[in-house]
Amino acid sequence: MKRILVVGAEGQVGSELTPKLREIYGEENVVATDLKDPVNSGSGPFEHVDATDAEAMKRVIEKYHIDTVYHLVTLLSAAAEANPNKAWHVCMSSLKHVLDLAVEKNMERVFWPSSIAAFGPTTPKDTVPQSTVLEPTTMYGVTKVAGELLCQYYNVKYNLDVRSVRYPGLISWKVEPDGGTTDYGVQMFYEAIRHKEYDCYLTDDSTLPMMYMDDAVKATIDLMQVEDPVRIKVRTSYNLASFSFSPKELAEEIRRHIPDFVLTCTPEARRQKIANSWPRTIDDSAARADWDWKPAFGLTEMVDEMMKQLRKKLSA
Ligand code: VAH
Numbered sequence: 001m002k003r004i005l006v007v008g009a010e011g012q013v014g015s016e017l018t019p020k021l022r023e024i025y026g027e028e029n030v031v032a033t034d035l036k037d038p039v040n041s042g043s044g045p046f047e048h049v050d051a052t053d054a055e056a057m058k059r060v061i062e063k064y065h066i067d068t069v070y071h072l073v074t075l076l077s078a079a080a081e082a083n084p085n086k087a088w089h090v091c092m093s094s095l096k097h098v099l100d101l102a103v104e105k106n107m108e109r110v111f112w113p114s115s116i117a118a119f120g121p122t123t124p125k126d127t128v129p130q131s132t133v134l135e136p137t138t139m140y141g142v143t144k145v146a147g148e149l150l151c152q153y154y155n156v157k158y159n160l161d162v163r164s165v166r167y168p169g170l171i172s173w174k175v176e177p178d179g180g181t182t183d184y185g186v187q188m189f190y191e192a193i194r195h196k197e198y199d200c201y202l203t204d205d206s207t208l209p210m211m212y213m214d215d216a217v218k219a220t221i222d223l224m225q226v227e228d229p230v231r232i233k234v235r236t237s238y239n240l241a242s243f244s245f246s247p248k249e250l251a252e253e254i255r256r257h258i259p260d261f262v263l264t265c266t267p268e269a270r271r272q273k274i275a276n277s278w279p280r281t282i283d284d285s286a287a288r289a290d291w292d293w294k295p296a297f298g299l300t301e302m303v304d305e306m307m308k309q310l311r312k313k314l315s316a
């Protein structure tokens with residue numbers, strides 16, 4: 001039986017991935033850890049762990065006989081840009097601890113998410129190929145490129161089965177993301193339902209790759225459930241895509257539900273500069289070919305589901 005550890009289980013991804021893993025593998029076989037209290041990651045074993053503390057991580061891995069790790073700890077792009085030293089320390093030291101412990105304990109598999117933030121201004125803006133120029137101009141992006149290369153190194157050097165996908169901006173209703181540049185894609189829904197207006201911190205034509213959280217969770221689990229490691233040909237991180245939108249396009253979709261919704265845009269320099277450095281659309285043919293990746297939610301389906309779920313959540 002798999003013994004899974006989720007590091008950063010209370011974050012935007014962890015709070016949806018952890019319950020899904022517990023559904024599949026049984027609550028007692030999925031240990032959640034975070035600095036925060038266990039509010040959203042569901043019921044099952046939980047430990048407060050500072051992911052930058054290797055000894056604390058080792059104690060949890062030994063206590064629960066962990067053989068698989070989903071390592072989600074990060075500072076998102078805007079937060080990382082505001083505190084680059086902390087971002088480097090948290091992202092890179094925690095990832096290295098997980099990789100070293102996975103080798104030491106001869107673990108089965110490790111998952112670590114990269115991001116489209118690994119791309120930079122010199123990356124093609126449209127249908128970004130799997131193998132391309134990675135020259136990000138954000139600290140968050142630098143940690144993603146460094147992390148991808150570290151994961152590939154541990155696979156080549158130690159034959160560690162570490163797997164990764166480059167998440168686009170993630171749209172979810174369960175936990176409000178903070179510190180991201182694409183977070184406006186979630187905030188717009190909350191403000192449209194609460195106030196029928198939203199002032200976006202990006203220009204209305206800032207098109208970015210996005211994905212509904214259910215598809216990000218599905219891709220993560222699908223990738224980790226591929227039995228034959230030979231099929232995993234990309235050991236940096238797989239491109240992943242479903243749709244792209246701009247604030248203007250998202251507002252038009254929201255108006256199918258709230259016709260008098262008003263979008264204004266007051267660009268905020270730091271996050272606009274980050275958004276301008278990222279591509280518009282992604283080619284994820286490698287993921288589709290290697291492990292049958294296919295998103296279930298398009299833009300319209302995502303908006304319909306977000307409106308349904310958020311109306312329920314906000315009326316509760
Ligand atoms: C961010 N949501 O905005 C994250 C994401 C592609 C961006 O990694 O920082």
